[in-house]
Amino acid sequence: MDINHDAQEGLQLCGESVRIPEKSFKKLVEITFDIILGKKDETSFDASNTLDSVNPGTLKEAYYGLVTLVIEAVKTDSSLTDISSYLEECKWDSDRIEYLNKVFSGTRPDIQALLSSTRTVFPHIVDVDWRLDYYVKNKYLDKVNKPTYLISLKTEESNKNGYSDVEFSCSMEQLQDLVGKLKDACKSLEKASQM
């Protein structure tokens, strides 16, 4: 695994039971994963009594090492064996390695999902709303008498909360064209999935 020198030092500190006792280690791992997943923030370290015994500088370095390890491992899809052998090099005992692997296995899919959504993306279509109107007349024209669809695409963006709407109208023919093209896309997707 390609982990920079500072982070490696942090991991080595994390494995030293003299500096970080067993209980504090578990708490540190737990909080670190919660922070990565966005469930907690870094103030949790100050709030935890279990971590009082640890030197703040050490704690900081160890945390830095752990975060780097976890993110890097998920990013490169490293196996548990890879992680274990790396931690052995950092002089971790087998209990700590096992504990970390256990927590890691449980949260890996979530971290993967998080990392896969951390990128620049186009607005992602997640739903569609439609409305069918019969356009009867307007100020300038009587007897227009055409069906008109109002389509609203619901989109999600990774850097924004909630949905945004993209609205446009369609005549019957235009909607037929749109649906035809979407069906083409579906078909080609189906073909691709059978390859």
Next chain:
Amino acid sequence: MLLILSQEHKEHLRLLSDLQVEVAREFCRISLEFILKGSNPKIYQTAAQKLGVQVNQVKQAVEGLVYLFNESSRLMIGEIDFQDSVMTLGFSEELNKLLLQLYLENRNEIRRLLGELSLELSHYHNLEWRFDVQLASRSLHHQTEPQILLKLHTKRQGDTDSQIFQTDPVNLVHLTSELENALAEMKTAHCRRIVRNIK
């Protein structure tokens, strides 16, 4: 449905009944040109001099015709109703025929122009799509994530706009089937009944 012409409107058009059909035809041509291409008040002066009438009379006659064609087109007056409506103006039969012919010839174009004036939402123009499989990104290597890129072109009063979206296979299928439902809705008894009854 008959076109109800006001007394004032009839007064304005009275000039035409005193003219030869050929001259009246020219008036019609000018008024249609005004509708389709915009007005040109200079013509009034010349025409008034030639015919030896007031500029204002020419202007009113032309504008009267413009109004006649516009209103008939707006209300989509039928052939027979148009004839009956024009009859009240007391024109010669030949001129009546001419008006009808010009009305029928130009109705669609006038309706198209009137349609352009109305409020318009941006509407669908075209859709392009592309099927990708995302293999890696900076934050996550080793992925196989199918995704569909969609480029939607919309148009609003002649201006085209395009936006790019992406979606996943499940949502694409959902989007497609939902819009198919929308299309199918138009064929239901309820919608057909409404369409039949609004004429």
